[in-house]
Amino acid sequence: MRQVAVVGAGMTRFGKHMDRTMKDLAREAIENAMQAAGVEKDAIEAAAVGNAVAGLITGQECIRGQVVLREIGIGGIPVINTENACASSSTAFHLAWLYVASGMYDMVLALGMEKLFHADKKRTFQAIGSAIDVEQSESFARKMSGEQSAGAGNSRSVFMDFYANLARQHMDRYGTSREQFARIAAKNHTNGSLNPHAQYQTRRSVEDVLSAPLIAAPLTRMMCSPIGDGAAAVLITTAEKARQLTTRPVFVKASTLGSSKEHDQDTPGIVPSVAHKAYEQAGVGPNDLHVVEVHDATAPAELLIYEELNLCQPGEGGELIDDGTTQIGGRCPVNPSGGLLAKGHPVGATGVAQICEIFWQLRGEAAQRQVSGAKVGLTENGGGVLGGENAAASIHIFTV
Amino acid sequence: MRQVAVVGAGMTRFGKHMDRTMKDLAREAIENAMQAAGVEKDAIEAAAVGNAVAGLITGQECIRGQVVLREIGIGGIPVINTENACASSSTAFHLAWLYVASGMYDMVLALGMEKLFHADKKRTFQAIGSAIDVEQSESFARKMSGEQSAGAGNSRSVFMDFYANLARQHMDRYGTSREQFARIAAKNHTNGSLNPHAQYQTRRSVEDVLSAPLIAAPLTRMMCSPIGDGAAAVLITTAEKARQLTTRPVFVKASTLGSSKEHDQDTPGIVPSVAHKAYEQAGVGPNDLHVVEVHDATAPAELLIYEELNLCQPGEGGELIDDGTTQIGGRCPVNPSGGLLAKGHPVGATGVAQICEIFWQLRGEAAQRQVSGAKVGLTENGGGVLGGENAAASIHIFTV
Numbered sequence: 001m002r003q004v005a006v007v008g009a010g011m012t013r014f015g016k017h018m019d020r021t022m023k024d025l026a027r028e029a030i031e032n033a034m035q036a037a038g039v040e041k042d043a044i045e046a047a048a049v050g051n052a053v054a055g056l057i058t059g060q061e062c063i064r065g066q067v068v069l070r071e072i073g074i075g076g077i078p079v080i081n082t083e084n085a086c087a088s089s090s091t092a093f094h095l096a097w098l099y100v101a102s103g104m105y106d107m108v109l110a111l112g113m114e115k116l117f118h119a120d121k122k123r124t125f126q127a128i129g130s131a132i133d134v135e136q137s138e139s140f141a142r143k144m145s146g147e148q149s150a151g152a153g154n155s156r157s158v159f160m161d162f163y164a165n166l167a168r169q170h171m172d173r174y175g176t177s178r179e180q181f182a183r184i185a186a187k188n189h190t191n192g193s194l195n196p197h198a199q200y201q202t203r204r205s206v207e208d209v210l211s212a213p214l215i216a217a218p219l220t221r222m223m224c225s226p227i228g229d230g231a232a233a234v235l236i237t238t239a240e241k242a243r244q245l246t247t248r249p250v251f252v253k254a255s256t257l258g259s260s261k262e263h264d265q266d267t268p269g270i271v272p273s274v275a276h277k278a279y280e281q282a283g284v285g286p287n288d289l290h291v292v293e294v295h296d297a298t299a300p301a302e303l304l305i306y307e308e309l310n311l312c313q314p315g316e317g318g319e320l321i322d323d324g325t326t327q328i329g330g331r332c333p334v335n336p337s338g339g340l341l342a343k344g345h346p347v348g349a350t351g352v353a354q355i356c357e358i359f360w361q362l363r364g365e366a367a368q369r370q371v372s373g374a375k376v377g378l379t380e381n382g383g384g385v386l387g388g389e390n391a392a393a394s395i396h397i398f399t400v
Numbered sequence: 401m402r403q404v405a406v407v408g409a410g411m412t413r414f415g416k417h418m419d420r421t422m423k424d425l426a427r428e429a430i431e432n433a434m435q436a437a438g439v440e441k442d443a444i445e446a447a448a449v450g451n452a453v454a455g456l457i458t459g460q461e462c463i464r465g466q467v468v469l470r471e472i473g474i475g476g477i478p479v480i481n482t483e484n485a486c487a488s489s490s491t492a493f494h495l496a497w498l499y500v501a502s503g504m505y506d507m508v509l510a511l512g513m514e515k516l517f518h519a520d521k522k523r524t525f526q527a528i529g530s531a532i533d534v535e536q537s538e539s540f541a542r543k544m545s546g547e548q549s550a551g552a553g554n555s556r557s558v559f560m561d562f563y564a565n566l567a568r569q570h571m572d573r574y575g576t577s578r579e580q581f582a583r584i585a586a587k588n589h590t591n592g593s594l595n596p597h598a599q600y601q602t603r604r605s606v607e608d609v610l611s612a613p614l615i616a617a618p619l620t621r622m623m624c625s626p627i628g629d630g631a632a633a634v635l636i637t638t639a640e641k642a643r644q645l646t647t648r649p650v651f652v653k654a655s656t657l658g659s660s661k662e663h664d665q666d667t668p669g670i671v672p673s674v675a676h677k678a679y680e681q682a683g684v685g686p687n688d689l690h691v692v693e694v695h696d697a698t699a700p701a702e703l704l705i706y707e708e709l710n711l712c713q714p715g716e717g718g719e720l721i722d723d724g725t726t727q728i729g730g731r732c733p734v735n736p737s738g739g740l741l742a743k744g745h746p747v748g749a750t751g752v753a754q755i756c757e758i759f760w761q762l763r764g765e766a767a768q769r770q771v772s773g774a775k776v777g778l779t780e781n782g783g784g785v786l787g788g789e790n791a792a793a794s795i796h797i798f799t800v
Contacts, residue, residue: 132463135421
């Protein structure tokens with residue numbers, strides 16, 4: 001396999017863009033990525049496009065990528081439309097990487113895009129709810145909805161019930177506290193206040209987070225990622241071409257994708273196994289990471305992922321947030337972008353947006369939220385729920 | 401890139417399967433493919449799953465592959481969900497091929513699956529109609545719907561108007577006749593009568609085809625592919641492993657994917673350019689082909705594809721059907737399976753089903769419809785419509 005590098009990244013601000021189409025959002029992300037890379041559209045040889053729910057939101061169930069790319073004059077190239085729920089665009093990036101790494105194409109676009117807001121809110125909830133086995137959605141809701149969970153009756157709360165359940169298990173098992181989850185949310189909101197692409201750009205304290213409305217105990221609203229629209233794009237090429245284009249290519253050291261299987265307490269879940277593969281592929285370990293973007297669909301999710309990525313031992317996630325390790329300025333900052341909690345979570349755009357952030361961080365272009373001296377970064381993106389864990393997970397490792 | 405081979409194929413009969421779920425259809429196809437290959441499910445290292453419209457038909461917009469594969473005990477592996485309208489599962493096959501060819505995985509499943517029938521017929525038409533730019537669907541319908549076209553007001557007829565328009569242009573330009581289109585439909589229905597997997601298994605004469613109800617002149621109903629449900633699966637591996645598994649591996653000599661671009665009369669369309677790439681990759685030309693499966697969404701489409709694949713010169717498609725070249729027993733049989741017209745067209749299953757047919761033909765396993773001595777085969781699968789031609793096309797070439 002050839003060595004692959006990212007040479008340009010661009011994204012829209014995430015948020016509520018009722019007046020903008022997906023084409024419009026994608027155009028902004030792609031044009032920014034091309035400009036950053038110094039690459040014209042005619043140089044793009046193939047595209048991999050991640051989107052999760054356009055079929056249900058805009059009705060564009062098919063040829064989602066072609067419709068958007070044609071609008072900005074990109075055509076005549078292979079377009080792979082791919083979906084893996086919230087991990088759709090990291091899957092697209094993985095396929096774009098595969099095109100370059102395999103030797104098939106030299107310059108490939110990876111695009112993630114999503115419109116979640118719809119005039120009819122039910123439509124949005126139905127779309128998000130399609131990331132579980134829809135035939136079993138009722139039994140899933142019953143399984144996940146414990147006595148302590150407030151709110152039910154829509155798909156979004158089913159997911160929040162799921163995460164609330166995981167959080168309570170962690171609290172019971174390891175003595176993790178609500179305050180520790182709140183500290184993660186406060187960190188990410190504070191990071192988001194430094195990110196012009198973030199949906200929420202307001203600093204929040206632990207007290208702010210704890211006093212926000214309860215969604216499903218122990219989750220308050222500020223511990224949950226919001227609904228959003230947005231797009232993110234990166235251009236990738238061979239190491240050789242990258243060096244011709246820029247003095248600061250960001251190399252892809254690992255590109256992994258996995259899906260869940262039936263598992264019990266004794267078998268590792270999907271994130272640990274995909275992370276293991278990624279560390280092995282990259283030849284780096286968790287202690288080598290300088291900056292990390294993870295899938296904090298909720299604040300407790302980020303804490304669990306600390307452990308699943310082996311940034312700490314099982315049960316020690318709470319300490320990692322308490323001792324400042326994962327804040328900007330700490331040993332291993334996590335979600336300097338604000339993460340899903342503050343930057344936002346337009347499902348199919350999230351994976352590539354994480355990669356944009358690591359690209360900017362490793363090039364020293366992250367301005368106010370820059371992690372100083374960052375040379376090795378990781379992204380973790382999860383999608384859907386099946387059999388009690390993420391249905392898909394994709395992990396990438398980058399270096400400069 | 402490593403050499404890749406298909407070692408097993410399986411599919412359901414295509415048709416109206418109101419009482420069967422997509423899981424159930426996929427299970428049959430996958431189990432048949434595994435049995436044919438002599439491969440257990442634990443040996444499958446990754447899967448690429450093509451499906452076009454489940455989001456709109458079953459509500460399963462996300463993690464479509466995982467939901468189906470988990471049901472049959474396949475999990476813990478990378479699952480790529482991909483969509484390219486009617487070319488969804490040839491795109492999946494292309495990605496599965498890329499996984500093996502690149503050296504990333506050794507045994508990969510490519511699955512195509514679709515449910516099109518729904519108790520609410522409007523839902524089916526809406527789903528099929530999502531394979532054009534939905535924002536422009538009205539202007540597209542106006543553009544395609546000439547005076548001669550009967551029926552309008554639903555998405556399916558928009559597609560048929562599109563094909564009728566292409567057919568009339570060909571008639572005007574080259575003197576191609578309705579009878580020649582009818583001859584193609586009669587050939588495919590007759591081939592379908594020999595195929596136990598075909599949705600329609602009744603021999604049809606040219607007269608039968610011409611006297612069927614008119615859909616949009618010159619298309620009669622028997623010149624149009626039907627709505628259907630079904631699934632198809634193949635297992636692919638390295639040439640080396642294939643030789644361990646079977647004495648008759650079917651090698652993938654070319655795997656190409658392309659998308660449309662803005663074009664005028666002077667630039668070649670998508671199929672010729674993707675075909676050119678495929679012939680080059682495989683090192684074979686159109687005269688080397690012994691058997692071909694093409695995307696005969698309508699009978700005129702097949703005739704046009706003869707020319708686009710360079711099986712004959714522009715304008716000579718009519719002669720190719722008249723002189724028997726493309727019937728079983730002719731020099732280059734096209735659609736011995738019955739094609740989309742008779743075998744059926746469950747959108748996301750079609751691409752892999754074409755590959756199943758070529759696999760069986762090249763191994764001499766096609767029973768009554770066997771093309772004798774077939775050693776080199778090609779599949780052409782197109783998807784969606786954008787800017788006056790297929791939005792996506794994928795062509796594969798195989799040899800034994």
